[in-house]
Amino acid sequence: MKTDLNQIDQKYQYGFKDKIKPVYTTGAGLNENVVRKISAEKHEPQWMLAIRLRAFHIYQRMPMPNFGPDLSHLNLNKIHYFQRDSDHVSRSWDDVPDTIKNTFQKIGVPQAERKYLAGAEAQYESEAVYTNLKSDLKKMGIIFMDTDSALKKHPDLVKQYFGKLVGAATNKFTALNTAVWSGGTFIYVPKGVHATVPLQSFFRINAGNTGQFERTLIIVDEGASINYVEGCTAPTYSEDSLHAAVVEVFVKKDAFCRYTTIQNWSHNVYSLETKRAVADAHARMEWIDGNLGSKITMKYPSVDLNGPYASGSMLSIAFAKHGVYQDTGAIMRHHAPYTSSNVISKSICKDGGVCNYRGKEKIEPNSKHSKSHVECDTIIMDDQSTTDTIPANIVRNGDSTMEHEARVSKISENDLYYLMSRGLSEKQATKMIIMGFIEPFSKQLPMEYAVELNKLIDLQM
Amino acid sequence: MSLVINNLHVKIKENNREVLKGVNLNIPDGEIHAIMGPNGTGKSTLVQTLMGSNKYQITDGEIIFNGTKLNNLAVDERARLGLFLGMQYPTEITGVKNSDFIKAAMEATHPNHHLTVLQFLQRFEHCMNFLDIDHHYADRYLNEGFSGGEKKRNEILQMMMLKPRLAMLDEIDSGLDIDALKVVSNGINHMRAKDFSALIITHYDRILHYVTPDVVHVMMDGRVVTSGGPDLASKLEKEGYAKLRDQLGLKIKLVDDE
Ligand SMILES: Nc1ncnc2c1ncn2[C@@H]1O[C@H](COP(=O)(O)OP(=O)(O)OP(=O)(O)O)[C@@H](O)[C@H]1O
Ligand SMILES: [Mg+2]
Numbered sequence: 001m002k003t004d005l006n007q008i009d010q011k012y013q014y015g016f017k018d019k020i021k022p023v024y025t026t027g028a029g030l031n032e033n034v035v036r037k038i039s040a041e042k043h044e045p046q047w048m049l050a051i052r053l054r055a056f057h058i059y060q061r062m063p064m065p066n067f068g069p070d071l072s073h074l075n076l077n078k079i080h081y082f083q084r085d086s087d088h089v090s091r092s093w094d095d096v097p098d099t100i101k102n103t104f105q106k107i108g109v110p111q112a113e114r115k116y117l118a119g120a121e122a123q124y125e126s127e128a129v130y131t132n133l134k135s136d137l138k139k140m141g142i143i144f145m146d147t148d149s150a151l152k153k154h155p156d157l158v159k160q161y162f163g164k165l166v167g168a169a170t171n172k173f174t175a176l177n178t179a180v181w182s183g184g185t186f187i188y189v190p191k192g193v194h195a196t197v198p199l200q201s202f203f204r205i206n207a208g209n210t211g212q213f214e215r216t217l218i219i220v221d222e223g224a225s226i227n228y229v230e231g232c233t234a235p236t237y238s239e240d241s242l243h244a245a246v247v248e249v250f251v252k253k254d255a256f257c258r259y260t261t262i263q264n265w266s267h268n269v270y271s272l273e274t275k276r277a278v279a280d281a282h283a284r285m286e287w288i289d290g291n292l293g294s295k296i297t298m299k300y301p302s303v304d305l306n307g308p309y310a311s312g313s314m315l316s317i318a319f320a321k322h323g324v325y326q327d328t329g330a331i332m333r334h335h336a337p338y339t340s341s342n343v344i345s346k347s348i349c350k351d352g353g354v355c356n357y358r359g360k361e362k363i364e365p366n367s368k369h370s371k372s373h374v375e376c377d378t379i380i381m382d383d384q385s386t387t388d389t390i391p392a393n394i395v396r397n398g399d400s401t402m403e404h405e406a407r408v409s410k411i412s413e414n415d416l417y418y419l420m421s422r423g424l425s426e427k428q429a430t431k432m433i434i435m436g437f438i439e440p441f442s443k444q445l446p447m448e449y450a451v452e453l454n455k456l457i458d459l460q461m
Numbered sequence: 462m463s464l465v466i467n468n469l470h471v472k473i474k475e476n477n478r479e480v481l482k483g484v485n486l487n488i489p490d491g492e493i494h495a496i497m498g499p500n501g502t503g504k505s506t507l508v509q510t511l512m513g514s515n516k517y518q519i520t521d522g523e524i525i526f527n528g529t530k531l532n533n534l535a536v537d538e539r540a541r542l543g544l545f546l547g548m549q550y551p552t553e554i555t556g557v558k559n560s561d562f563i564k565a566a567m568e569a570t571h572p573n574h575h576l577t578v579l580q581f582l583q584r585f586e587h588c589m590n591f592l593d594i595d596h597h598y599a600d601r602y603l604n605e606g607f608s609g610g611e612k613k614r615n616e617i618l619q620m621m622m623l624k625p626r627l628a629m630l631d632e633i634d635s636g637l638d639i640d641a642l643k644v645v646s647n648g649i650n651h652m653r654a655k656d657f658s659a660l661i662i663t664h665y666d667r668i669l670h671y672v673t674p675d676v677v678h679v680m681m682d683g684r685v686v687t688s689g690g691p692d693l694a695s696k697l698e699k700e701g702y703a704k705l706r707d708q709l710g711l712k713i714k715l716v717d718d719e
Contacts, residue, residue, distance in 0.1 A: 413515070418552035419562070421512050422619065423540035423569035432565065436556025436602070 026082045032056060035179050038082045042148055042182075045155060048162075055168035055178030062172040068327040068358065069296045074270050079242055081180045081213070137195065142226075143188040144199055147215050150186035157188055161217055165248040165276045165304075173244040173272045177213045184214030184245065189224040189255075198227040198260075198446055216247040218257065220283075225256035229446055241269045243294075249277035251285045253307060258286040262449055264456060265294035267323055273299045281307025281336070288444055289316040291326050292456055300358060302331035305339035305367070313342040317441045319460060320353025320385070329359035329390075330374075334367035334400070343374040346438050350381035360392040363400045370400040378408045379437055431461045462490040462527045464511075464627055464658065469522035471503075471510050480506045482683035483522070488627070488676075493649070493659045495669055497694060498680035499702045499715050504662045505549055507680070508629040512546040513539050527626065541570055543626025547616035547633050549662075553604040559615070560585060560599040563622050570623050588621045591651070593644050609636030617648040628652065629660045634668040646671030666694035681706060682713040 026034045035056045039049040064071055137144055143154060151158050168178040189195055220226050243265065251257045257277065265271055271294040277285040287301040303312030314330035326349075332341035347355035361372045372395075378387045389406045411433055419429035434457060435442070442450045464487070471481035480503045488494050498504050510517045511524060513536035524531040531539055554562075564581055576584070589596060592614055604612050613633050620628050630649070634642055649659060649672045661674065669677070669691060677693040678685045681702065686709055687693070697705060706713055 412552075414552050415554050417514060417536060418548070418554070419566075420536040421540055421546055421548075422562070422566035422623065423537055424565060425537050425569070426535075428565065428569065429537075432557055432562065433554065436554055439556030 025080055028080055029077045030056075030079070030081050030176075030180065034081055038180055038182065041082070042151075044151060047159065048151060051163060051168070052179050052181075055175050056180075058168045059172060059175035059179055062169070062175055064172055065298065068298055068356070069325040069354075071270070071272075071296065074242065076176075076242070082182055137199075140193050140195070141190040142193060142195055143186065145186055147184040147186040147217060148182065150217070154186075154188070157219070158186070158217065161219055161248065161250060162215075163248075165250070165278055166246050166274050170274060174246055174274045177215060177244050177246040177274075181213045181215035181246065183212075184216040184247075185218070185228070185230070186216070187218045187220075187226065187228060189220045189226045191221040192223040193221075194224065195226040198229045200229045200446075212241075212243040212245065214245040216245065218247075218249045218259070220249070220251050220255040220257045222252040223254040224252070227258045227260070229260040229449065230262075241265075243269055243271045243273070245273045245275075247273070247275040247301075249275075249285065251277060251279045251283040253280045254282045255280070256284045256286075258288065259301075260288040260445065260449070262290040262292065262445075262453065263294065263297070264292040265297075267293065267295050267321075269294045271297040271299065273297075275299065275301035276304070277302065277312070278304040278306055279310035279312055282309045283307065284310070285312045287312075287314045287316070287330065288441070289314065289328070290441065290453065291316070291318045291328055292453075292460070293319075293324070294326075295323065296325045296327070298327045300329045300331050300360075302333065302360075303341065304333045304335060305341065305370075306335050307339075308336045309338045310336060311340045311342075313344075315344050315441055315444060316346065317438045318345070318347040318355045319457070320347070320349040320355045321460060322351035322353060322384075325354045325356075327354075327356045327358055329357050331360045332362070332372060334361075334363040334370045334372065336366065336370075337368045338370060339367050340371045341373070343372075343376075344440060345374075345376045346441060347376075347378040347387060348381065348434060348437070349378070349385035349387055352382075352384035354386050356388045356390060357406075358390045361394065361402055361404075362392075363395045363397065363402060365396045368397050368399040370397075372400070372402045374402075374404045376404075376406040377437070378406075379434065380408055380410060427461055431458055434461065462626075462656070464488040464527075464660075465525040466511075467523050467525075469507075469510070469524065470520045471506060471517050472520055473506075474516055474518050479520070480517075480683055481510065484680075484683070484685055486678065486685055488658050488660060490626075490658055491653075491655045492675040493653070493661065493672060494676045494678060495661045495663060495674040495694065496678045496680055496685075497663060497697055502680045503683045504680055505631055508546055508631050508660065508662065511539075511629060512536060512544060537569070540625075541572075543570075545620055545623060545625030545628045547613075547620060547628065547630040549631040549635075551604050551607075551612045551616055553602075553607070555602050555605055557603045558599070559601050559603050562603050563619060566619065566623055570625070585622065588618055591621070591644075592618055592648055593640075594618060610638060610641050613637055614641060614645060617645050620652065621648055624652075624657075626656060627658050627660070629662075631662045632664065633661065634663055634665065642668060643671060666698040669694045679705065681711065681715075686711060 026037050035052050039052055163178060166174050168175045249257055249259060263271060279285045285303045289301060291297050301314060305312055312332050316328060318326035318328050320326045330343045345357045349355040355378060357376045359374060361374060363370050363372060376389050380387055387408055391404055393402050393404055395402050411430060415433050416429050419432055420426060442453050466484055466486040469481050469484040472479045484507060496504055506517060519532055526542060529542060594614055604615060607615060613636060633645060637645060646668060673691055676688055678688045702715055
């Protein structure tokens with residue numbers, strides 16, 4: 001009853017490419033001139049250009065990461081660092097070009113759109129073409145727009161927070177992002193305001209060789225709360241494509257933020273993202289992160305627990321098929337007493353895929369009475385696939401506790417037998433077991449995402 | 462229509478030991494049969510082999526179910542032909558909701574009989590009420606953390622929902638309290654129909670007071686050594702296997718022999 005994994009030749013479902021001509025492009029490759037052009041094209045303030053240029057010089061100096069997957073095939077000189085396919089950010093759905101609407105249709109956005117697009121923003125190419133704030137969000141004073149628009153409309157807010165959590169020099173790709181960023185989501189939730197619906201954003205890379213360098217900035221002011229959801233799906237192309245986003249989240253005193261991502265890049269995409277959040281006293285930050293596709297993903301969302309009783313969590317799944325390398329994890333830094341963090345990582349690898357958990361938990365001397373818990377669970381579906389857990393756990397005081405559990409297993413023959421004895425085919429049974437395995441993750445997703453995830457896993461089995 | 466087993470020889474793959482040494486059995490449609498026998502004589506092996514477990518290998522003989530030879534069919538194919546095994550030790554599967562699983566299983570076993578979600582829920586509720594199962598078990602993960610008795614009830618729930626043609630129930634009565642035994646027995650009696658048959662493995666004649674079998678078989682050392690009516694069960698209960706063995710003139714060592 002061994003699982004016949006090669007039986008199903010699965011083509012990337014969303015592997016289509018729309019014919020859209022970029023309206024403006026800086027061409028392939030990067031130099032100081034390109035950085036200047038990007039900034040000029042967007043009519044940015046001088047201080048932003050200064051940030052970009054500084055970052056560009058850091059980028060030139062910085063080495064590639066010296067750990068994890070092999071990035072030597074990523075040719076940074078062949079990437080188009082900026083192009084836009086639509087001149088302005090459109091406000092209403094009617095203004096969204098038909099080709100883009102078609103794309104949304106192909107990836108099944110319309111259903112979700114009816115409910116959510118009214119308040120959602122879609123990232124298409126390097127810039128948002130669709131921004132429509134739900135009027136009640138506006139009434140509540142919530143700012144929700146693409147980061148380029150935010151820079152124009154709320155320059156002081158952007159200036160106050162931009163790059164304060166993820167400095168350009170964090171790693172080579174944060175430097176690159178800071179130099180050439182474009183698009184991304186900006187959210188500000190004022191004090192005491194609770195966003196009642198999840199804010200959602202649809203991301204998509206289209207033209208081959210287009211770098212995506214979104215810059216997302218979320219500020220949840222004191223006592224406020226927000227639930228932000230982003231889903232990505234990308235078409236397949238022949239050349240490598242880079243996605244190097246930076247996300248900064250500020251969760252103020254007593255505030256709450258949940259940031260959900262489902263990433264399903266096609267199998268030529270390098271997804272090298274840096275996500276960092278800071279939680280002040282009694283605040284809570286939750287990362288929910290699903291990595292289903294890409295060629296290589298390196299992503300280790302982090303939370304700095306800076307105030308007493310702050311808490312952070314990371315709930316993630318990673319799925320790696322043949323040719324996919326998922327190097328993901330979480331970083332929790334405890335800098336205050338009575339802080340707690342919880343990490344649950346679930347991975348599935350098959351057909352030679354690689355899933356690594358790389359994480360770091362650090363409890364500093366000033367964070368007495370703190371707790372940290374990490375759980376890594378992997379299902380490895382065949383002998384070609386590999387997995388590794390690389391934790392770094394550091395506790396620098398005697399009053400805190402840290403737990404780390406790691407499990408690697410195969411799909412149990414007994415479980416398969418039981419399900420099949422009720423008539424399910426081996427494929428159905430396998431899928432059901434996998435869905436059960438990631439259930440702690442999927443049950444946290446908004447309904448449409450859970451349904452979509454279900455379909456995606458179905459396709460991958 | 463019926464289940465026919467001819468001269469079935471089965472060995473355990475793991476250690477090559479022959480456990481079934483020529484089983485012959487015939488269960489016509491509409492009948493309920495019981496199998497009794499000492500520990501380790503191959504009762505579970507028999508029903509697991511019928512279901513298609515890959516732990517066992519048929520070395521000789523054949524299994525015919527409603528005219529189809531089962532020997533080389535996969536587990537799920539057998540289930541779709543109408544076989545059902547209520548297991549001695551049901552598996553716990555995390556993250557899979559009981560109701561989701563049962564719905565998927567119904568769709569798999571009855572592909573031409575489409576149920577709407579509402580129809581499914583109504584039937585599910587009806588069966589849970591019938592078996593006195595609290596409704597929150599619909600959302601529990603499959604058998605996870607269920608008590609021994611709850612697992613058995615859940616097997617019967619699945620049987621009632623899936624409506625198999627042949628239900629094999631392996632020690633469905635063990636671990637059940639007195640009330641649960643009645644409830645489960647009701648469930649089995651409820652299934653009685655012209656196109657339904659059952660094979661109940663048990664150690665005690667208690668369940669057979671509630672579910673009257675048409676035939677009782679006794680297995681020893683990998684064979685069916687004798688068969689009879691319901692009174693055979695009560696006789697065994699009183700006299701034990703050693704006496705029966707001696708009456709039959711068999712040279713078999715039983716586990717409890719000194
Ligand atoms: N998967 C297995 N691996 C090893 N040995 C097995 C396996 N299955 C059955 N056996 C052995 O085969 C023999 C028959 O086992 P089986 O479970 O069929 O007995 P049984 O009649 O159902 O007993 P009980 O009344 O105790 O349930 C026993 O000796 C048992 O140890
Ligand atoms: Mg048994």
